[in-house]
Amino acid sequence: DTGVSQNPRHKITKRGQNVTFRCDPISEHNRLYWYRQTLGQGPEFLTYFQNEAQLEKSRLLSDRFSAERPKGSFSTLEIQRTEQGDSAMYLCASSTTSDRGRNEQFFGPGTRLTVL
Amino acid sequence: AQSVTQPDIHITVSEGASLELRCNYSYGATPYLFWYVQSPGQGLQLLLKYFSGDTLVQGIKGFEAEFKRSQSSFNLRKPSVHWSDAAEYFCAVGAPPGANNLFFGTGTRLTVIP
Numbered sequence: 001d002t003g004v005s006q007n008p009r010h011k012i013t014k015r016g017q018n019v020t021f022r023c024d025p026i027s028e029h030n031r032l033y034w035y036r037q038t039l040g041q042g043p044e045f046l047t048y049f050q051n052e053a054q055l056e057k058s059r060l061l062s063d064r065f066s067a068e069r070p071k072g073s074f075s076t077l078e079i080q081r082t083e084q085g086d087s088a089m090y091l092c093a094s095s096t097t098s099d100r101g102r103n104e105q106f107f108g109p110g111t112r113l114t115v116l
Numbered sequence: 117a118q119s120v121t122q123p124d125i126h127i128t129v130s131e132g133a134s135l136e137l138r139c140n141y142s143y144g145a146t147p148y149l150f151w152y153v154q155s156p157g158q159g160l161q162l163l164l165k166y167f168s169g170d171t172l173v174q175g176i177k178g179f180e181a182e183f184k185r186s187q188s189s190f191n192l193r194k195p196s197v198h199w200s201d202a203a204e205y206f207c208a209v210g211a212p213p214g215a216n217n218l219f220f221g222t223g224t225r226l227t228v229i230p
Binding site for chain 1: 120148150152157158159160161162165167206208212213214215216217218219220221222223
């Protein structure tokens, strides 16, 4: 089992550019989550998928952000027209539904985005 | 709405000493509770979790946590700290059922001195 993987691990971009991150969950996990972590803070929830359906989105997920999970496996998070305030660590997690819904989220190593 | 408070930003302990990291939550009912650890440049690793039942929960790496409903707390403890425990520790709360949207505290950074 390789765990949750994220690519790239680091991304440096200029303000106004678009960026896309990829997350590959643990293979048997049907739920996938995106979080954002800024320096000195805990992770903040952005969105989650069950299979290919996006079931919840945070108010933090502005119109410039879009997430997809087209086949219910890997997911992508795209940020359009990046701003310096988007600089953060973007974390992906996955879980599997169990009885009574007590799911545990397993996190990937994250993608660190720096917007210049 | 849920919220989590970790009142200690930074704690320093000597190797071999005991450790307690504080976590207080705000939620209208009994939430699901988690402790995660994050080493520099790494993702979050789950140490332990509480869903229901026994209020003293055992986790990995010798950690335990106790859920106290009356104090809205879920403090993390370890009887003897090892140098490898130096990391950032995050308490998180999730709303049953499912706990899909975890709320995290701001973290406590643990430094271990020889």
